[in-house]
Amino acid sequence: MGELTVKAWKRYGKDRLYVTYTATGGNVGYYDRQTSALHVEDPAMRYPALEALAPFLGGDISALAHAVDATPPARGTDLTNNVAGNAVRERAAELSPGRFQRIAAKLLGLRTDATSWEVGAAGERRVGSRLDRLEARGWNVLHSIPLKSGADIDHLVVGPGGVFTINTKHHPGARVTANGDFVRVNGQLNHYVRNSRHEASAAAKRLSSACRLPVGVAGVLAFVGVQSLTVKEPPADVLVVPGERLERVFLAAPQTLSPDMQQRIYAVARRGELWLA
Numbered sequence: 701m702g703e704l705t706v707k708a709w710k711r712y713g714k715d716r717l718y719v720t721y722t723a724t725g726g727n728v729g730y731y732d733r734q735t736s737a738l739h740v741e742d743p744a745m746r747y748p749a750l751e752a753l754a755p756f757l758g759g760d761i762s763a764l765a766h767a768v769d770a771t772p773p774a775r776g777t778d779l780t781n782n783v784a785g786n787a788v789r790e791r792a793a794e795l796s797p798g799r800f801q802r803i804a805a806k807l808l809g810l811r812t813d814a815t816s817w818e819v820g821a822a823g824e825r826r827v828g829s830r831l832d833r834l835e836a837r838g839w840n841v842l843h844s845i846p847l848k849s850g851a852d853i854d855h856l857v858v859g860p861g862g863v864f865t866i867n868t869k870h871h872p873g874a875r876v877t878a879n880g881d882f883v884r885v886n887g888q889l890n891h892y893v894r895n896s897r898h899e900a901s902a903a904a905k906r907l908s909s910a911c912r913l914p915v916g917v918a919g920v921l922a923f924v925g926v927q928s929l930t931v932k933e934p935p936a937d938v939l940v941v942p943g944e945r946l947e948r949v950f951l952a953a954p955q956t957l958s959p960d961m962q963q964r965i966y967a968v969a970r971r972g973e974l975w976l977a
Contacts, residue, residue, distance in 0.1 A: 704728060704752040717756055719749045731757075735964045736912070777972040784828020784843040784855065823870025823924045824854050827943045831855055831866070834950060838959075840966040848976050853899060858966045861953025863917045865903050867896045868943065872925040878940045879932040883921070896921050896938045906975065910968045916956075922946055 703722040709730075710716075719728040719740075729740035731753050738753075740746050773779075824843070831841045839859030846852050855866040869885075869892060877884045883892045900919035907915040923929050924943035931940050941949055957965070968974060 704748060706752050706756050708756070717753055719752055732960075735960045737964050737967065773971045773973075779842045779845055779970045779972050779975075782842065782844040784824045784831075823943070824868045826870075826924050827866065827868045827922050827946065828855060830943065830946050831857060833947055834859065837951060839950065840962070840969075842970060845975050846972065853903065853975070856903065856969060857950065858957075858962055858969060859950060859953075860955040860957055860959075860962065861950055862956045863903075863907065863915060863965060863969075864920050864939075864950070865896070865900045865917055866920045866922050866946070867892070867899060869921060869923050870925050871923065874926045875928050875930075876923050876926050877930045877932065878921075878935070881935055883940070892921055893935045893938050893940075897935075900938070906977075907965060907969060910974055911965060915965055920946075 705720050705722045707718050707720070708716075709718055715733040717731045717733065719730060720726060721728060727741065728745050728749055729738065731738050731749075738746065738749060740749050828841075828843050831843075834857060835841055837859075839857055842856045844852050844854070845856055853865050854868045857864050857866065871885050874885050878893070881893045883890050896919035900917045904915055904917035907917065919938040921938060921940045922943040923940070926942070929940070929942050934940060939949070
């Protein structure tokens with residue numbers, strides 16, 4: 701692949717080490733000293749670039765193996781291509797009866813095995829459309845993140861206010877009451893808070909391990925289509941809000957992440973393989 705040359709570059713508040721091909725001067729990528737992220741144009745050059753960088757960072761190649769790979773994910777593994785509600789919609793399609801059965805069920809007002817999944821997908825699309833508006837305000841948004849267990853994370857947002865997993869609950873016309881860890885929908889107790897807490901904790905562990913630094917993740921329960929949502933006592937570590945207010949909630953959050961740290965976390969979070977490991 702040819703010899704590589706490393707040159708230091710500091711300007712506009714940035715501190716980088718650029719890697720180029722010695723013979724041609726062509727760009728290979730750069731290492732960001734501030735975020736410990738390695739950007740390479742060709743993923744195959746990641747290891748050679750790290751090897752060239754080692755003497756400049758006072759370590760050998762094994763010591764630099766933790767550098768965050770900020771190279772855009774390969775097509776098919778980039779979660780930015782996922783559509784809100786996609787995983788749930790696919791499950792609904794799998795369970796959906798034939799055309800005749802669908803028409804009969806609709807005329808008779810009957811629920812099929814696919815009905816609850818279809819309702820869930822509709823709720824995720826509604827929340828997803830609102831979250832997508834955050835991107836114009838400097839946030840990063842991911843939808844339908846598939847997990848190894850077969851489940852998925854409805855939405856994940858990364859922005860100045862932190863990192864959040866959003867669990868969407870679509871209960872048309874329902875009365876919802878939250879009291880600490882207990883959530884009742886039309887009087888029926890659900891384990892929504894516990895599940896949201898577990899989802900956020902698991903996401904935090906994956907992101908922290910991949911980024912090689914502590915990444916806090918907060919769980920959010922977003923209810924859409926409900927008749928009323930009453931929060932008597934907020935859960936200690938899970939946010940319970942109407943889906944229609946999500947934008948305002950996130951934009952009002954105090955800044956906890958620098959722009960560089962936000963992009964470092966997002967570069968890792970968008971990789972599908974992280975969540976399937």
